[in-house]
Amino acid sequence: MYEYTVGLEIHVKLNSKTKLFCKCKNDQEFDNISSNENICPVCTGQPGALPVLSQEPFEKAVMLGLALNCKIANESYFDRKSYFYPDLPLGYQITQLNAPTNEEGYVNFFTENYNQENSVRIERAHIESDAGKTIHEGGKAMLDFNRAGTPLVEIVTYPDFESDDQVVDFLKELQRLVRFNNIGFADMEKGQLRVDVNISTRKKGDDQLGTKVELKNMNSFGAIKRAINNEFERQKQILESGEEIQQQTRGWDDDLGESYLMRSKEDALDYRYFPEPDMPPVYITENEIGKIKQTLVEPTFSKIKRYTKDYGFNKEYVNALIQNTDINFYFEDIVNNGIQPKLAAKWIVTELLGFMSNDIQYLTDFKFGKKQFFDFLELIQNGQLMDSHGKQVLKEMVNTGKNPTQIIEEKGLKPMNLDDIEGFVDEVLAENPQAVEDIKNGEQKAIGFLVGQVMKKSQGKAEPKQVNKLIQDKTSK
DSSP: OEEEEEEEEEEEEOOOSBOSSSOSBOOOOGGGSOTTOSOOTTTTTOTTOOOOOOHHHHHHHHHHHHHTTOEEOSEEOOEEEEOOOTTOTTSEEEEOSSSOSEEEEEEEEEETTTTEEEEEEEEEEEEEEOOOEEEEETTEEEEEOSSTTOEEEEEEEOSOBOSHHHHHHHHHHHHHHHHHTTSOOOOGGGTSEEEEEEEEEEETTOSSOOOOEEEEEEOSHHHHHHHHHHHHHHHHHHHHTTOOOOOEEEEEETTTTEEEEEEEGGGOOOOOOEEOTTOOOEEOOHHHHHHHHHTOOOOHHHHHHIIIIISOOOHHHHHHHTSSHHHHHHHHHHHHTTOOHHHHHIIIIIIIGGGOSSSOOSGGGSSSOHHHHHHHHHHHHTTSSOHHHHHHHHHHHHHHOOOHHHHHHHHTOOOOOHHHHHHHHHHHHHHOHHHHHHHHTTOTHHHHHHHHHHHHHTTTOSOHHHHHHHHHHHHTO
């Protein structure tokens, strides 16, 4: 009877070297640095200190806008958003309201285990500076301004989402866009990707959206799903009782599994926006935009489509190959250099990642390099290493870092040459005329029997794929 629609407001912290309007270090590992270590007169709002836009965070913001398929404004402006919190040293936030750098984009993404394509419209992706942090401890409120002035992009979507699955799958695609292009780290638990959910409920079939309620304080995809479903049930109960939903901002307590009122529409802050007097307009040429665009990597939406439709990968392979940038770029580089996609995926996903543990957390922690792993796969692809011996060789590579060719020689794993294999095949075919006749009559199971006989004669040294092909060629004549 009822349905809901969702729009999102997402803050993405950029991983530039410096803050947005000063040269202070933009260190995002706040737990590992001292309080108020990366501060200066600009980001702490000292009298007479003026902001100057840093180039790198601005270019990363433009890069994110391009990744979101936004229109990039050649001329954009900053505004003041005035409000008072103790951890906002300037007494206002420098942001973009009337003329943002990035507007009107879209993001394509998959749902339903990569079977359903979706698209969500982006209203804007504006640049702004972050506030500091208030720490409540021992009955005291302490201020840490390390985060003050760090660069953010706030992404505002249209209310295009109709399910919690769509919201989460979109956010996962967004997270990959940010990480794969080295725009930010996008770790929700560390506050590097902060998501506010605007949800409204209406009767099915109604054209007009219901009253919007904003949900805050969610730091995981699971919490977002739980909060959406909880709020939908709350709004349904209100409507079913004949009452009206009030426009509110609500916080989410994931431990209790419920939301709580933070402020109502009547309590909403008056931010008194006006053009930032200390910041001139920002200009960027089409040529500069084009150079930034050239640095973008292929969206994972396109990669997923290629992996599923062109390569025929199942969802387990796809999930493993897009889980982080290192694994994905490793796979892509190997395939781009001539290794068959299914072969590369099989050995990366089922074997290489299987070795990764506490001792080996990253691909670069292996004792062998990517070139040695490529050589290993090439040997299998060219029939110079039997697939059945591959695990033995790879394990030795993991333990010692030796080259695969050296291991093959040391362990006597070099496969038989084709002439010797053909000799065994001819012997087996002559000894099993009935099986040959069965194959000619369409009994394909007989091929497996003959392959087994050849493997016995060769003491397991023949390559099964080559044996299979020779048997099929010789019995088809």
